[in-house]
Amino acid sequence: MSAGITISSxxxxxxxxxxxxxxxxxxxxxxxxxxxxxxxxxxDRVEALRDQDLNAQTADIREDDLYDTIADNEVVxxxxxxxxxxxxxxxxxxxxxxxxxxxxxxxxxxxEDELTELGADVxxxxxxxxxxxxxxxxxxxxxxxxAQQLAEVIEATDDRLAIVTHDNPDPDxxxxxxxxxxxxxxxxxxxxxxxxxxxxHQENRAFVNLLGIELLPYADADVDDYDTIALVDHxxxxxxxxxxxxxxxxxxxxxxxxxEAEFVDIRPSVSSxxxxxxxxxxxxxxxxxxEVATALLYGIRAETLDFxxxxxxxxxxxxxxxxxxxxxxxxxxxxxxxMSPETLDVLAEAITNREVQGSHLVSNAGFIRDRDAxxxxxxxxxxxxxxxxxxxxxxxxxxxxxxxRSKDIRMNIGKVLQDAFADIxxxxxxxxxxxxxxxxxxxxxxxxxxxxxxxxxxxxxEAVKRKLFDAMGVExxxxxxxx
Numbered sequence: 001m002s003a004g005i006t007i008s009s010x011x012x013x014x015x016x017x018x019x020x021x022x023x024x025x026x027x028x029x030x031x032x033x034x035x036x037x038x039x040x041x042x043x044d045r046v047e048a049l050r051d052q053d054l055n056a057q058t059a060d061i062r063e064d065d066l067y068d069t070i071a072d073n074e075v076v077x078x079x080x081x082x083x084x085x086x087x088x089x090x091x092x093x094x095x096x097x098x099x100x101x102x103x104x105x106x107x108x109x110x111x112e113d114e115l116t117e118l119g120a121d122v123x124x125x126x127x128x129x130x131x132x133x134x135x136x137x138x139x140x141x142x143x144x145x146x147a148q149q150l151a152e153v154i155e156a157t158d159d160r161l162a163i164v165t166h167d168n169p170d171p172d173x174x175x176x177x178x179x180x181x182x183x184x185x186x187x188x189x190x191x192x193x194x195x196x197x198x199x200x201h202q203e204n205r206a207f208v209n210l211l212g213i214e215l216l217p218y219a220d221a222d223v224d225d226y227d228t229i230a231l232v233d234h235x236x237x238x239x240x241x242x243x244x245x246x247x248x249x250x251x252x253x254x255x256x257x258x259x260e261a262e263f264v265d266i267r268p269s270v271s272s273x274x275x276x277x278x279x280x281x282x283x284x285x286x287x288x289x290x291e292v293a294t295a296l297l298y299g300i301r302a303e304t305l306d307f308x309x310x311x312x313x314x315x316x317x318x319x320x321x322x323x324x325x326x327x328x329x330x331x332x333x334x335x336x337x338x339m340s341p342e343t344l345d346v347l348a349e350a351i352t353n354r355e356v357q358g359s360h361l362v363s364n365a366g367f368i369r370d371r372d373a374x375x376x377x378x379x380x381x382x383x384x385x386x387x388x389x390x391x392x393x394x395x396x397x398x399x400x401x402x403x404x405r406s407k408d409i410r411m412n413i414g415k416v417l418q419d420a421f422a423d424i425x426x427x428x429x430x431x432x433x434x435x436x437x438x439x440x441x442x443x444x445x446x447x448x449x450x451x452x453x454x455x456x457x458x459x460x461x462e463a464v465k466r467k468l469f470d471a472m473g474v475e476x477x478x479x480x481x482x483x
Contacts, residue, residue, distance in 0.1 A: 013037070014073035014100075016061040016089055017080025018045060021105065021126060025077055026054060037073060039066075061089040067096040078104040078120075083111045087118060094119035146265055147283040153228065153247055153263045154187050161191035162226035164218065166234045167428065168197035168435075171207055172272045173233035175299030176250065178213055179277035180232055182292050183284055192226075194218040201375050202343065207298060207334045211291050231259065233273035235266075250276060253430065271310045274299030278318035293325035298334060309407065309432060346373035347380055350392045354381065355465060357474040359388040359408065364461040368394035374403040375435070382407060389413060389472065393436075393464050400425070400438040400460060407432065411472070420471035 013029055015022050018040040026049075029036050038056040040046050049056035059069060061078065062085045070076055076093060078086045086104050093102060104120040106112040112123045154161060161184050165173040177193040184191040196218045199205050208215060223229070223244050230248035235255035249261040252273050267276055274296045281288050281296070300319050304311045307319070346365045354363040361381055365374060374392045381390040382405045389411060393402035402421075406413040414429035417436050421427050425438030440456070 012072065012074045014039065014070040014076045016040075016066075016070075016076065016078045017082070017085070017105075018049060018056070019079065019081050021081075022077070022079035023049075025079060030054065037070070039069065061085050064092060066092050067098060070100070071096075071098070073100060076100045076102050078102065080105065081107075083107045083115075087111075087115060090115060090118040090120050143279055143283050147280055150183070150248070150263050150265075150280065151187055151284075154184050154189050157184075157189045157228040159190075160226050161189050161228045161230060162221070162223065163191055163193045163230045163232060164234065165193065165195045165215075165232060167195075169195050169199065169204070169215075169233075170201075170433075171204060171295075171302040172274050172299040174204070174208065174213060174215070175295040176232040176273040176277045178211075178292055178295045179274070179281055180230060180248075180250070182286060182289070183277075183280060186284060186286055189228075192216050192221070194221050198372065201372050202340065203302075203334060207295075210330050210333055211295055213291075213295065231261075232277075252276060270312050270314045272300045272303035272315060274303065275312075275315045275318045278322060279314075282321060288322070288325050290325060290327050293322045294327045294330055297322040297326045298331055301331075305407070305432075340370070340373070342368075342370045343373040343376050346370070346392075346394065347377045350377040350381060353461075356387070357469055357472075359386055360469070360472050360474060361387050361390045362465050362468050363390075363392050364457065364464070365392055365394035366457060368396050368401070371396055371401040371403075374401055378403045378405045391468055393460070395440060395456065395460060398440045400436075400440055400464065402436040402438070402464065404429070404434050404436075405432065416468070416471045420467040 012035050014037045015026050016039050018026060018038045022038070022040075026036050026038055036055060038046070038049055038054055039059050039061060040049075040056065041058065041060045043058045046056045046058045057069065059066065061080060066089060070093075078089045080086050083106060086106075090102060090104055093100060102120050103122045103124065104115050106115055106123050106125045108125065112125055115123045163177045163180050165177050169177075174193075181191045181193060193213070193215050194217070195215050199208055199215065207213075228247045229244055230250070231246055232250050233252070234249070235251045235253040246259045246261045248263045249255070249259045250265045250273060252267055252270050252275070254266055254268060265276060270276060278296050278300075281292070297319055300315055300322075301307065304315055307316065346368055349365045350363040353365070354361050361384065363377075363381070365377060368374065371394070374394055377392045378390045381387065381392065388408035389404070389406040391402060391404040393400055395401075402417070404413045404417060412431040414427070414431060414434040417427040417429065417434045421436045421438060425436050427434060427436045429435055
């Protein structure tokens with residue numbers, strides 16, 4: 001067992017072996033007013049400890065009569081650098097039926113396991129503790145340096161900052177943009193959030209409306225009005241090539257194309273860009289507003305499927321920081337928006353037309369008016385028992401739209417759609433969610449008329465399902481619609 005423990009509420013401690021580690025522990029406990037007995041076999045060291053008014057005795061912790069000395073102590077900390085001596089001390093305590101709480105020092109993973117088997121309650125490997133401390137210090141220093149760099153780029157803005165989300169932005173992208181806007185505001189720079197495409201999915205629209213987030217369509221903006229441009233959470237869900245010079249790039253995915261930005265922060269080690277922006281909110285010591293905290297918390301939860309997908313310790317600590325500042329009534333409203341009649345119709349059609357191969361479901365929703373309903377249908381169908389991947393497609397405005405979702409860790413649904421449709425359409429997305437747009441004429445060679453709608457649907461369904469199931473590695477035509 002390897003862990004840490006808070007022992008400040010306990011008393012009557014014995015420290016066996018008082019080198020540099022044991023001495024540091026002893027001083028801290030005495031500073032807290034604890035009763036501490038120190039045992040070490042070096043008589044000169046014991047004498048020096050007594051000169052410091054510490055209760056120290058000379059004894060060899062490998063001797064069998066050790067237990068008589070420490071029988072009345074509630075907690076025993078075995079801190080010797082001699083691992084074999086530490087093993088013998090643990091063995092002596094447990095063979096005497098000692099019920100003390102035993103914390104012992106190891107030297108490597110093998111000795112950790114051996115000490116645990118001997119009956120130690122907590123095993124500490126100093127090298128691991130030092131490494132963890134060094135990494136935390138490195139992370140803190142790196143974040144401080146990055147925050148300074150980011151501030152310099154933002155403060156160099158003469159007029160306004162444009163913060164651009166990915167196409168058809170999701171909660172993580174929107175929340176990250178809102179956080180960067182808050183950072184810019186505290187640095188005295190005005191910023192606008194621009195998006196390409198649509199604010200789709202009813203949850204996303206509820207998210208924006210309930211939090212009063214102001215987003216501007218990129219097509220309506222004049223990029224020349226901005227002298228600094230930032231891309232946030234832009235790497236994996238963008239179909240549009242961004243040709244403007246970029247000054248700031250922040251994402252938790254590596255981009256497919258390289259941006260020559262003055263400031264770049266890419267962290268694949270976390271699961272959301274909202275997590276990265278929360279760290280900057282903390283580093284800039286902002287008085288985080290309820291709106292920003294709620295947005296970031298929702299961004300993290302949405303990107304990690306409420307902490308059930310690829311969640312890292314950094315995501316959890318960021319969420320824990322945001323939690324007290326967020327409006328949880330608003331979050332509940334965002335996560336449970338009412339379903340539009342169009343979405344209900346699309347979902348009903350998708351349920352009726354579903355074909356299942358193993359744990360993969362593909363369905364044709366027919367002719368649709370609201371393509372965002374496909375995304376919601378794919379998400380709802382993912383809740384069916386035994387289903388790990390869904391894809392729902394429909395036809396609108398001479399285009400086949402397809403939305404896919406996956407919780408299968410073995411599959412990257414974004415790559416599946418690229419493999420299936422990259423030669424005839426535009427695919428975008430990542431491991432758990434993706435979409436495709438395919439010109440209907442290229443796909444079927446037939447223009448849409450009232451007379452050929454059924455023919456188009458039939459051709460589309462057959463071809464899309466075949467390509468999808470092939471890309472997923474299963475055969476179409478042998479599954480079930482569950483009826």
